[in-house]
Amino acid sequence: MELDEFKVYWQKIQQQENEQQKHTPEILNQIIMKTITTLSEIQQKNIFWNNFAKAVCPALIAILLVNLGINYFLPASITGHNFLQSIPWVIIMVVFAIITMWASKKNEEIFNIDTTKNLKETLTKAIRDFKKFQILSNAIYLFLFPAYYWAFMKLLLNPYLKLTDHTTLRVCIVLTILSYIGNFWYYMAKFHKRFKSMEANLKELGE
Numbered sequence: 001m002e003l004d005e006f007k008v009y010w011q012k013i014q015q016q017e018n019e020q021q022k023h024t025p026e027i028l029n030q031i032i033m034k035t036i037t038t039l040s041e042i043q044q045k046n047i048f049w050n051n052f053a054k055a056v057c058p059a060l061i062a063i064l065l066v067n068l069g070i071n072y073f074l075p076a077s078i079t080g081h082n083f084l085q086s087i088p089w090v091i092i093m094v095v096f097a098i099i100t101m102w103a104s105k106k107n108e109e110i111f112n113i114d115t116t117k118n119l120k121e122t123l124t125k126a127i128r129d130f131k132k133f134q135i136l137s138n139a140i141y142l143f144l145f146p147a148y149y150w151a152f153m154k155l156l157l158n159p160y161l162k163l164t165d166h167t168t169l170r171v172c173i174v175l176t177i178l179s180y181i182g183n184f185w186y187y188m189a190k191f192h193k194r195f196k197s198m199e200a201n202l203k204e205l206g207e
Contacts, residue, residue, distance in 0.1 A: 050108045
């Protein structure tokens with residue numbers, strides 16, 4: 001739903017409820033505008049990451065398939081590993097790309113507001129669903145990140161770096177920890193305060 005449509009629809013509802021509200025129409029409009037602005041900021045970020053995933057992940061899959069073809073036609077002495085060794089690593093990385101596209105799309109879809117339903121309840125549910133989905137996706141990436149880093153290093157880096165499995169594992173663990181730290185920082189910096197602001201606005205509208 002477009003944000004302008006959201007604004008018009010919500011204002012229409014609020015006008016119908018003005019008699020039952022403690023707030024004046026001016027204050028209600030201010031609260032509505034703050035809510036709309038916050039929603040727009042959140043959705044813009046979700047749209048950016050969804051578009052980014054749709055651009056990068058298919059490119060990654062294409063590169064992996066080309067790499068797999070190279071390993072099929074060229075000897076292991078040139079590529080660093082044979083075709084059969086490459087298959088599980090390619091599968092892991094393709095699964096990572098597909099899940100990343102799915103997660104990014106899901107994040108954006110959560111905040112596609114349905115104007116036919118109660119908007120306060122819909123937004124409250126969207127925030128709750130978004131937080132629940134973050135927990136789910138973090139649980140998935142707890143296994144997916146180290147698997148992806150392991151496959152990436154084995155397929156693309158280790159033929160040149162010649163790292164031992166022990167060293168590769170340690171690097172994967174460090175990269176996974178750094179990925180989670182980065183995700184947590186991004187969530188706190190870009191979403192946490194905005195969710196708190198939106199929840200406060202919705203609480204005021206419900207008074």
